[in-house]
Amino acid sequence: xxxxxxxxxxxxxxxxxxxxxxxxxxxxxxxxxxxxxxxxxxxxxxxxxxxxxxxxxxxxxxxxxxxxxxxxxxxxxxxxxxxxxxxxxxxxxxxxxxxxxxxxxxxxxxxxxxxxxxxxxxxxxxxxxxxxxxxxxxxxxxxxxxxxxxxxxxxxxxxxxxxxxxxxxxxxxxxxxxxxxxxxxxxxxxxxxxxxxxxxxxxxxxxxxxxxxxxxxxxxxxxxxxxxxxxxxxxxxxxxxxxxxxxxxxxxxxxxxxxxxxxxxxxxxxxxxxxxxxxxxxxxxxxxxxxxxxxxxxxxxxxxxxxxxxxxxxxxxxxxxxxxxxxxxxxxxxxxxxxxxxxxxxxxxxxxxxxxxxxxxxxxxxxxxxxxxxxxxxxxxxxxxxxxxxxxxxxxxxxxxxxxxxxxxxxxxxxxxxxxxxxxxxxxxxxxxxxxxxxxxxxxxxxxxxxxxxxxxxxxxxxxxxxxxxxxxxxxxxxxxxxxxxxxxxxxxxxxxxxxxxxxxxxxxxxxxxxxxxxxxxxxxxxxxxxxxxxxxxxxxxxxxxxxxxxxxxxxxxxxxxxxxxxxxxxxxxxxxxxxxxxxxxxxxxxxxxxxxxxxxxxxxxxxxxxxxxxxxxxxxxxxxxxxxxxxxxxxxxxxxxxxxxxxxxxxxxxxxxxxxxxxxxxxxxxxxxxxxxxxxxxxxxxxxxxxxxxxxxxxxxxxxxxxxxxxxxxxxxxxxxxxxxxxxxxxxxxxxxxxxxxxxxxxxxxxxxxxxxxxxxxxxxxxxxxxxxxxxxxxxxxxxxxxxxxxxxxxxxxxxxxxxxxxxxxxxxxxxxxxxxxxxxxxxxxxxxxxxxxxxxxxxxxxxxxxxxxxxxxxxxxxxxxxxxxxxxxxxxxxxxxxxxxxxxxxxxxxxxxxxxxxxxxxxxxxxxxxxxxxxxxxxxxxxxxxxxxxxxxxxxxxxxxxxxxxxxxx
Numbered sequence: 001x002x003x004x005x006x007x008x009x010x011x012x013x014x015x016x017x018x019x020x021x022x023x024x025x026x027x028x029x030x031x032x033x034x035x036x037x038x039x040x041x042x043x044x045x046x047x048x049x050x051x052x053x054x055x056x057x058x059x060x061x062x063x064x065x066x067x068x069x070x071x072x073x074x075x076x077x078x079x080x081x082x083x084x085x086x087x088x089x090x091x092x093x094x095x096x097x098x099x100x101x102x103x104x105x106x107x108x109x110x111x112x113x114x115x116x117x118x119x120x121x122x123x124x125x126x127x128x129x130x131x132x133x134x135x136x137x138x139x140x141x142x143x144x145x146x147x148x149x150x151x152x153x154x155x156x157x158x159x160x161x162x163x164x165x166x167x168x169x170x171x172x173x174x175x176x177x178x179x180x181x182x183x184x185x186x187x188x189x190x191x192x193x194x195x196x197x198x199x200x201x202x203x204x205x206x207x208x209x210x211x212x213x214x215x216x217x218x219x220x221x222x223x224x225x226x227x228x229x230x231x232x233x234x235x236x237x238x239x240x241x242x243x244x245x246x247x248x249x250x251x252x253x254x255x256x257x258x259x260x261x262x263x264x265x266x267x268x269x270x271x272x273x274x275x276x277x278x279x280x281x282x283x284x285x286x287x288x289x290x291x292x293x294x295x296x297x298x299x300x301x302x303x304x305x306x307x308x309x310x311x312x313x314x315x316x317x318x319x320x321x322x323x324x325x326x327x328x329x330x331x332x333x334x335x336x337x338x339x340x341x342x343x344x345x346x347x348x349x350x351x352x353x354x355x356x357x358x359x360x361x362x363x364x365x366x367x368x369x370x371x372x373x374x375x376x377x378x379x380x381x382x383x384x385x386x387x388x389x390x391x392x393x394x395x396x397x398x399x400x401x402x403x404x405x406x407x408x409x410x411x412x413x414x415x416x417x418x419x420x421x422x423x424x425x426x427x428x429x430x431x432x433x434x435x436x437x438x439x440x441x442x443x444x445x446x447x448x449x450x451x452x453x454x455x456x457x458x459x460x461x462x463x464x465x466x467x468x469x470x471x472x473x474x475x476x477x478x479x480x481x482x483x484x485x486x487x488x489x490x491x492x493x494x495x496x497x498x499x500x501x502x503x504x505x506x507x508x509x510x511x512x513x514x515x516x517x518x519x520x521x522x523x524x525x526x527x528x529x530x531x532x533x534x535x536x537x538x539x540x541x542x543x544x545x546x547x548x549x550x551x552x553x554x555x556x557x558x559x560x561x562x563x564x565x566x567x568x569x570x571x572x573x574x575x576x577x578x579x580x581x582x583x584x585x586x587x588x589x590x591x592x593x594x595x596x597x598x599x600x601x602x603x604x605x606x607x608x609x610x611x612x613x614x615x616x617x618x619x620x621x622x623x624x625x626x627x628x629x630x631x632x633x634x635x636x637x638x639x640x641x642x643x644x645x646x647x648x649x650x651x652x653x654x655x656x657x658x659x660x661x662x663x664x665x666x667x668x669x670x671x672x673x674x675x676x677x678x679x680x681x682x683x684x685x686x687x688x689x690x691x692x693x694x695x696x697x698x699x700x701x702x703x704x705x706x707x708x709x710x711x712x713x714x715x716x717x718x719x720x721x722x723x724x725x726x727x728x729x730x731x732x733x734x735x736x737x738x739x740x741x742x743x744x745x746x747x748x749x750x751x752x753x754x755x756x757x758x759x760x761x762x763x764x765x766x767x768x769x770x771x772x773x774x775x776x777x778x779x780x781x782x783x784x785x786x787x788x789x790x791x792x793x794x795x796x797x798x799x800x801x802x803x804x805x806x807x808x809x810x811x812x813x814x815x816x817x818x819x820x821x822x823x824x825x826x827x828x829x830x831x832x833x834x835x836x837x838x839x840x841x842x843x844x845x846x847x848x849x850x851x852x853x854x855x856x857x858x859x860x861x862x863x864x865x866x867x868x869x870x871x872x873x874x875x876x877x878x879x880x881x882x883x884x885x886x887x888x889x890x891x892x893x894x895x896x897x898x899x900x901x902x903x904x905x906x907x908x909x910x911x912x913x914x915x916x917x918x919x920x921x922x923x924x925x926x927x928x929x930x931x932x933x934x935x936x937x938x939x940x941x942x943x944x945x946x947x948x949x950x951x952x953x954x955x956x
Contacts, residue, residue, distance in 0.1 A: 003072035036090035071127035076484025091459035096239035170219030177212030221253025228542030238344030246336035275315030281308025286421035324393035338463035351445030380426035386470035423519025600722030664835030740891030805847035812840035830911035834918030865920025872913030
């Protein structure tokens with residue numbers, strides 16, 4: 001339960017933030033701070049056990065047949081990353097409280113930040129790989145909203161779209177990789193996958209799994225050549241950059257490498273793909289960081305470079321390199337988060353991030369200058385700071401690797417070059433911003449600059465102190481944490497290593513000295529490099545290239561669409577029907593012609609006169625719809641007759657539930673179509689000036705229709721005349737014993753396939769909201785004449801219909817409640833009862849008008865539909881309290897005074913949720929369509945104001 005609490009705390013606080021804002025603006029931001037603070041307290045409670053080597057696993061079965069369970073895992077690796085997510089999240093929330101102006105959008109910012117925190121915790125704590133994938137995609141979606149938080153800025157919108165495109169593509173690769181990995185290991189549970197490491201690496205699909213997983217990790221962690229999205233994500237507010245792009249989101253990719261390291265590591269393909277990608281990213285990122293003119297751009301490319309360093313360490317063929325990678329993950333998160341916050345302070349107090357305009361800020365912001373300088377020196381790997389320790393381990397591992405044979409020297413040489421570039425851009429950050437003269441008033445929008453609020457600097461101070469403490473006392477500060485994370489990553493005890501500050505004079509120390517000296521020289525000769533880059537080479541703009549690629553893709557899609565779509569529904573239907581006939585016919589001819597006749601060994605069922613007559617009437621009705629399709633009302637009447645005949649067919653073949661559903665849906669659908677027809681011309685002849693189709697086209701359509709019908713009929717005949725085993729036997733045998741109901745159809749809907757029903761109800765609610773949004777503000781011309789050219793009646797609501805509707809309402813509602821309550825054992829259920837209730841309420845709209853009805857029915861249909869979905873979801877989640885999978889139904893027999901023995905089933909709660917949701921959806925759509933007449937007819941409203949003149953108030 002500890003791990004559930006860790007994920008639930010930020011999500012719950014995110015849900016409460018808007019409510020807290022209504023009560024008091026200041027309280028909302030403190031609530032945002034409470035989530036990570038409480039999470040850290042929970043984490044501290046289990047810290048001793050996890051750091052001692054225990055692995056905490058919580059698991060609840062859910063969709064076991066699909067391999068998806070609710071499983072969480074807290075080991076040393078998950079603990080370390082959860083500590084980063086919560087610890088730096090707490091500091092970022094405090095920083096953002098003073099960085100952002102107080103407004104309603106601030107609450108939206110904190111809400112998104114907490115949702116991202118919960119999603120990131122879900123990634124690092126997931127035991128089930130499918131569940132990890134869900135949280136992985138949530139981080140991409142929420143980061144899209146955070147990067148584009150200032151949506152009025154074009155660079156924010158484009159940066160957010162670029163980030164979502166690249167990381168979303170990686171998410172699709174991860175989906176395929178996880179599915180293949182689960183197929184090979186026989187389970188999606190991480191414990192089972194780790195135990196099958198040998199089998200995974202020997203499987204023929206191992207290369208595909210490795211490439212797909214690495215694509216996901218490389219896109220998320222901005223590895224070359226997918227690195228271009230990260231600098232453009234700097235259009236986000238600085239707290240977002242400090243959190244997502246230094247400590248959490250970009251670390252998700254390297255976390256995936258660490259989590260699956262025991263499964264995928266150990267092959268040459270892993271070593272070369274991971275190490276070469278990391279090496280390229282390390283050097284390219286460092287070189288590009290040196291050439292940036294924007295302060296956050298410099299930090300973004302330096303982040304790319306350090307992520308490449310971490311990836312390179314995971315790819316090297318030594319186990320100690322993995323320990324060094326984990327160590328640098330922690331160190332980089334600390335000093336880079338502090339640097340982003342310092343950059344935000346500079347931007348906040350000066351109004352600019354342009355390195356060409358910033359200089360001499362130490363005279364006005366000495367405290368900020370000190371903090372940023374210490375963090376920059378840590379990034380450069382200066383001794384006595386945490387960055388120096390992990391850089392020394394990195395240099396040592398590049399010397400110990402044996403990947404390239406006689407060219408092994410290339411990796412340490414390039415590592416030294418990257419170290420020199422790191423020193424150079426770190427010195428540029430320090431010297432260019434805080435020294436190099438004094439600031440000029442014309443360069444700074446906010447002049448003179450000054451120190452920010454003391455509370456805004458506290459997060460930076462805390463992180464800088466951590467840089468110092470880890471640098472001076474690494475074993476005492478992070479030794480236990482690093483050891484626990486290393487054991488979880490390697491799957492066993494790590495090799496011996498030392499976190500001492502001094503290891504004597506050795507080659508790694510020499511590489512550090514060379515990189516620092518070379519970086520210092522390069523810094524003082526940087527102007528020639530800048531001139532060559534910006535004048536001679538013309539910088540390559542990734543955003544312009546990406547936008548050009550998007551424009552090309554859109555143009556190609558439009559060209560394909562124009563070639564395939566001409567706006568003719570008849571053409572689309574003809575193509576679909578032809579494909580439906582020709583493809584199966586060709587397959588049957590190739591595989592079974594002559595050896596498998598259409599008719600099977602079983603005799604066809606007898607055809608009685610009543611059934612034949614019903615089929616003939618149904619066919620005639622369908623032909624009538626086609627023949628009268630240009631006269632819409634006539635076609636609708638014939639179409640409703642076909643629906644009634646289908647309901648009778650269900651009754652004939654002993655399907656009363658389907659018959660009731662068909663009748664209810666038919667009534668609601670016909671009413672919806674009648675409302676739609678009111679705003680449409682009474683005949684297509686009034687608007688369709690195209691000539692009638694000729695005999696050739698008619699013959700073509702008749703042939704396609706006959707072929708499609710014959711193919712479907714033939715397929716049905718072939719199936720029904722062959723022996724088969726229906727899944728219905730299972731439901732019939734288990735409906736009473738497993739679901740506690742004799743109505744098998746309803747038991748299937750609310751129990752055996754309750755998850756499908758819940759998903760369908762959610763889709764219905766989303767559809768209703770979409771319809772409402774489409775109808776909002778729509779302007780529809782009111783028709784002057786009705787069918788057959790007659791004017792609309794001035795008596796919109798006949799007195800007899802109004803009285804009958806009021807009398808029928810309680811009777812119809814009583815029938816609906818009766819159908820709802822009996823549905824578990826007799827024909828009925830929540831869906832049918834909801835449609836009956838909706839029809840009863842809609843009858844009031846038709847008989848009495850929208851104004852009269854809405855004055856008496858004050859329901860918020862959106863809230864009603866939402867309450868239904870929530871009730872159905874809670875009914876499913878309630879199973880967890882008893883240790884059962886989601887939506888597991890329970891039932892029992894109880895003896896009540898006076899009533900005697902009765903049966904109660906928890907499925908009734910779920911059915912009630914379906915009932916409320918369907919009522920809300922149906923009335924939300926139909927009432928909004930019906931009210932259009934009142935909203936869009938000002939000339940009729942004027943007529944209503946004239947005394948003695950009665951017209952139709954609205955058509956509902």
